Structure formats: C-alpha cells, structure tokens
Amino acid sequence: MVLLAKDKPVDVTKYKLEADGSFKRPETAFRSFIEKGGRFEPEADRYHLYVSLGCPWATRTLIVRKLKGLENIISVTVVSPRMGTSGWAFGDIDAFPGADADTLYGSEHVKDLYFKVDPDFQGRFTVPILWDKKTHTIVNNESAEIVRIFNTAFNDLPPTDSRAATVDLYPQELRTEIDKINALVYEKINNGVYRVGLVQAQTAYENAVRELFGALDEVERMLDGRHFLVGDRLTEADVRLFVTVIRFDPVYVGHFKCNIQTIRDGYPAIHKWMQKLYWNDDAFRSTTDFDHIKTHYYWSHTFVSCPL
Numbered sequence: 001m002v003l004l005a006k007d008k009p010v011d012v013t014k015y016k017l018e019a020d021g022s023f024k025r026p027e028t029a030f031r032s033f034i035e036k037g038g039r040f041e042p043e044a045d046r047y048h049l050y051v052s053l054g055c056p057w058a059t060r061t062l063i064v065r066k067l068k069g070l071e072n073i074i075s076v077t078v079v080s081p082r083m084g085t086s087g088w089a090f091g092d093i094d095a096f097p098g099a100d101a102d103t104l105y106g107s108e109h110v111k112d113l114y115f116k117v118d119p120d121f122q123g124r125f126t127v128p129i130l131w132d133k134k135t136h137t138i139v140n141n142e143s144a145e146i147v148r149i150f151n152t153a154f155n156d157l158p159p160t161d162s163r164a165a166t167v168d169l170y171p172q173e174l175r176t177e178i179d180k181i182n183a184l185v186y187e188k189i190n191n192g193v194y195r196v197g198l199v200q201a202q203t204a205y206e207n208a209v210r211e212l213f214g215a216l217d218e219v220e221r222m223l224d225g226r227h228f229l230v231g232d233r234l235t236e237a238d239v240r241l242f243v244t245v246i247r248f249d250p251v252y253v254g255h256f257k258c259n260i261q262t263i264r265d266g267y268p269a270i271h272k273w274m275q276k277l278y279w280n281d282d283a284f285r286s287t288t289d290f291d292h293i294k295t296h297y298y299w300s301h302t303f304v305s306c307p308l
C-alpha cells in the first residue's frame, strides 16, 4: 500500500541543506492571484490569512492588509509562535497569548490545511497562507505575491479608513527601482539572515555573514538623509525590509549569529528609518509582537548554525 504524505510522520524541524552546508529556501507551491474574471474573484469576507506574528514573511502581508484598510475584507488567524515537530500549531492545541484556534476548520496544525488541499502535499507547511473560504483551498502562500494581491485586488471595495484608499505600495513609475531594491534585500537581507542562521559549515557561514553585512552597508547609504527606500513615499520595499530589521537586534544578532554589528550601534540611518515606521505608523507597530517573535525563533529554531 502506498501511503499519502498526510499519513506519513512529519518532522518539520529537519531542513534540507546543500552539499556545502548552505541553506537554500525552497520554492513555494500555491501561486494563484485574485482578479476580476479569474478563478478567485475579489470579494469581501471571502479570503482569510493564516499567519504567525513571529514570521517576517507573514508579517509583511499583515502590514499591507492594514495599510490598505483590508481588515473587514480579509479575516486573520494567528498561530502559536512555537513551531514544533508537527509545524505551526493553532492556539487551542498550543495555548499562547494572542494565538487563535482555527475557527474555520478546527485544524490542529497548519499542515492539516495543506493536506486538506492536497493529501499528498510534499512541500513545507509555511505561513502565510492566503485561503479561499468559498472553495476551501489555498490561493497563494508566497508573501511577496500576497502583498501585490492586497495592493490591487480589492481596490474597488471600501477600505476600513479613507486614507487607505489612496495607498499604492507598488506605483507604476517606481517599479523598476522597487524591483531592484527588493532583489538585493530579499537575497542578501530577508533570506540572508536565514542563510547565516541555518548554515552548517564555517566557510559558508563566513560568506553568508559577509554578504549580509555588505548589503546592510549598502542600504545604510541609501537611507542616509531619506525617509523611505524608494522615491519620497512608503512602498512595498520599506515593508519588505522592515520585517527583517525589526527582528535583527532582538533575534538575528544572537540566535542566528548575524553578529558583526547591531542595527542600533552600527546603522544609524536604518535605525532611524525603522523607529519612524514603528512609532509613526500603526500598521507597523500593531503587527510587531516581540513576544511572538522571540518565542518563535528561540523556541522553534534549535537547529541553528554551529560556527563561531
């Protein structure tokens, strides 16, 4: 008898590394869009986000949901920050302040949602998930695309506050520059901290940590005397950088050994930019939960780099 993936034991704490001990992030599996005339039509209260407040990728979707005033259009479930061998658990299975039960399906873990859609799902059980409550399936589990969906798909529906109606985080005239900065920030910073933290060989660690701090130096120069990364306005480039920078000193410096410098000490322009976003904009502050962030990394990621 051939067992489906859902019936086999899982241990999500095991990461597959490359032959040289380095970490490469796997591709995400569900990549549909929400658009008029498409399989997934823009509708209020049809879509749902499953997120962890510890996870930087999930948090960028939450920030954009708030910036775009989509709180009444997209509902949310927050998982427990403790990601164990069965992956992310819901709040009734692992009680933690601020964690919710899965009121849609009563799932115990996020993996149950993946197996509901595909009983033979072979990928990783990641958050965020943008879920369709109407057809009970995953629309998209790639945060970069969920951010783009939120930026445009629901623009014809009334947002929770009128200020949000004018927000465009990926304006046509700035797209080339945003894409360029996103490429640097994704590879060397957002994913760069994981490449440092999960590596299992000294040379690969040294290469990854040097690349990370080289990119931070570059971003520091870009932000010197500026309020935002691109143009003179908030764009998705700021959102994408913020979620890593806010976790940097509390988590990545110590736990992931990204420890050449702290943001507070070594990067005054980045530090000032981060503080302004956090204190001046509720979309950033209300979606940052340091208890979930620290618990997630220190409790879940026991498999971290062993070098100096």
Ligand SMILES: N[C@@H](CCC(=O)N[C@@H](CS)C(=O)NCC(=O)O)C(=O)O
Pocket (backbone or CB within 6 Å): 012, 028, 054, 055, 056, 057, 058, 087, 124, 125, 126, 127, 128, 141, 142, 143, 144
């Ligand atoms: N490409 C995905 C990556 C998401 C991701 O890696 N999420 C992590 C949490 S920070 C996760 O859920 N990991 C679970 C696992 O790998 O088992 C995205 O940006 O949406």
